[in-house]
Structures are given as C-alpha cells and as structure tokens.
Amino acid sequence: MKRVNILLGGPKSEYPDELSKSIKGIPGPWVGADRGSLYLLEQGIIPDIAIGDFDSINKKEQRLLKDNIADFKKFPPEKDDTDSELCLLAAREKYNAQEYYVYGATGGRIDHFLVNLFLPFDPRFLDFYDKLYYKSATNTIRFCKPGRYKIYHENGMKYIAFVNLGPVTHLNIYDAKYKLKDFNAGHPVSWASNEFLNETIDFGFESGIVAIIQSKD
C-alpha cells in the first residue's frame, strides 16, 4: 500500500484546498477520527475505519457512521490515548503504508496539536513517524530521523522551518537562505522562516527528531 489518508478532528477552517474542494482526487483509502468520518461520508467517501469516542456527534450521526463503515471502533471518552493516536495506530496496523497523509491535525485545541507534534517520541510510532505528512491550509509538517536529507520544495509553499522537537546533536543546514552549522541543544528550537535558494535543501543531524515545516502566509 502506497498512501493512506487520515482525517483527524481539527477544524475545517484548517483544511487545505485538496481536502475542501477536490477530496475525490486524493488517492488511497481513508481512516476517520470522530467527526472527521462524518465529513468524509458527506463528501461521498466511505472510510475503511472510523475511530473515536464520538462524543462530539449525536446518536443519529453515530448510527449513520455505524451503518456505513465496516470497521467502526467506539472508545470510551476516558481512554488513555487521543483519537489521533488511535487512528494512526489503526492505520499503521491495517495498511503498513509508505505514506500517511494526515489532515485535521492542526488548529483548534493546542494540547491536541501538541500530542500530534510530539508523538514521534512515543515508541509506538518509532517505525513510521517519518512516513507521516500533516497537511493544513498553510503548512505541511513531516518528521525526520537522524541522517542526511535532500528536501524538495513543495509547490506553493514559501517558507521552510527546521524544528528540533527535543534534544538534537550536530544539526546542519547546508544550502538554504539561512545556514546552520553543527547546532546542539538539549531543548526544542523552531528555526523558522528559512527559504529555498534552489529546488532542494540539504540538511542533516546525528541524534534527535527534527520536524520540517513548509508553509505560506
């Protein structure tokens, strides 16, 4: 399986155009969290899996999901994991895909967004956090394991940021507008508002987890 799509519970105002205007053009199966599943049905897409505590939708809407979606997993609101975590783990288990496109991961409650941002530190996501792409209207976030990378400029985005989410060693940005040489820290830093000089940027680091955010205003 190449690509799986996941719709979390973040607000519609954060959806990128591909989701709000041309969702049927997006390849691959869907997994929906909570009222994300309802949005998919409204768009004529039947997700393979629906997961959540569904406390943000009413009984009739829950029945609609249950009647249409083969794999409907309802959890109690008191569960230990967020809907996001449950969704991503279920998608990983079912598909073992090469790419996980995640929509609705941003906006709304910041504590939920930060769970999504920091989940690469959770050992359960170790084998696939570098295959996640969080997509919002103005941002794409991906995560990198230690190594050296060539980053491609995403169509329509103006800025690129490198964010060491926790401790990092030997972080280098070789050929962007703003270079960084052999940076080490024990805490997170958002190296914001960098830009491409060429079609690609070379960067790398020796230990830690780095998020790459391409964005526009």
Added chain:
Amino acid sequence: MKRVNILLGGPKSEYPDELSKSIKGIPGPWVGADRGSLYLLEQGIIPDIAIGDFDSINKKEQRLLKDNIADFKKFPPEKDDTDSELCLLAAREKYNAQEYYVYGATGGRIDHFLVNLFLPFDPRFLDFYDKLYYKSATNTIRFCKPGRYKIYHENGMKYIAFVNLGPVTHLNIYDAKYKLKDFNAGHPVSWASNEFLNETIDFGFESGIVAIIQSKD
C-alpha cells in the same frame, strides 16, 4: 505597571471574543506587531509601540501607522528575530509589567507559533516568560518555572493540559481528573485533556519548563 497587551500577527479567526468584540474593555497599554498595529488603529486603539518588517501591509497603511504611533520601529525582513520576539522584548523593556497578555500568537504559520511556544528556552526571556499569557479563541497558554503551583480554573474553559516543553524532572499532578506521579523525561510530552475536579489543581516539578494550556472545543 500591572498589565500590558501585545497583538502579534496571527489570524483574526483565532482572536478571543474579548479582542474581537470588546477590545476597549481590556485594561493596559498596547504593543502591536506588523499588521496587528493596523487592527488596533481600526478599533480606535493607539498602540504605544508598533514593531515589524511591515512587509504584509502597503505603503499607505505603513504611513498611517507612522503618523499615529509615537514609537514606530521598522526592521528589515532579513532580521534574526521574529516580530513576536522583538515585540515581547520591547514591551519588557518599556514596561517591566506583571502580566503580558499576548494575542495573535497562534494559528497561521506553525513555525511562528512554535517560536512563540519555545521562547522560554531563550535566555532573553528568562526573567519574564512566566508572566506571559497567550490568549486565543479556545486556548490560554502560560509557562511555569520549576516550583509548586495552584492553578485556577479559567472561566469558560473545559480542559487543562500540562506540556513539558523539553526535559523535565519530578513532574507531579496532584489532584486533577488524571494524576501524574513523579514523571521524568528528556523530551517534550503533551499531557492533554485533563480536567479540574475542584476549583484548583496542584502541580509541580523540579526542573524544566512546563506550559499550562486551558482550552475548550
């Protein structure tokens, strides 16, 4: 000076009601970043200081700001600091206030938000990061230095999250819906979706920086 208000460049859709509907009821002087200053003028409020590269507003709008605001600081877009950082440092220098209410710190570009979230690690903010309150439509964020605290339930908010922004030792949540006992980690974790059982929550930690986020859906 008790309270200063700062309006950063985040989108209006993230403004809390007090800002979008009754801004004149907010006590204290204002500092505006970039087009935040323009919004303040439109609302009939003259900020004491306007800071930014102002590349998101046109010449005529810049002239309006310059003619009306005594302290108009224009920086080149290539500067090392974000508008947020410059604004907060200028407010600190001018007022040395007890509380800095910061609006427009969330939404839009995530790399900018993360600069705001991680700035307590920057030594220039060490003496006042625990006096910052980031306010959005559905979230209030504040930062704590090591110690033991009694947190008060903010009117209208449902959830509370404790987020160790980097390494933390002996993090304890004593009397919330979900307790936490003597947690230690070298990386950030968002302890999301906690709730008040009483009017206050006792919590504490020995080293690190913890953000407290009160939120609603």
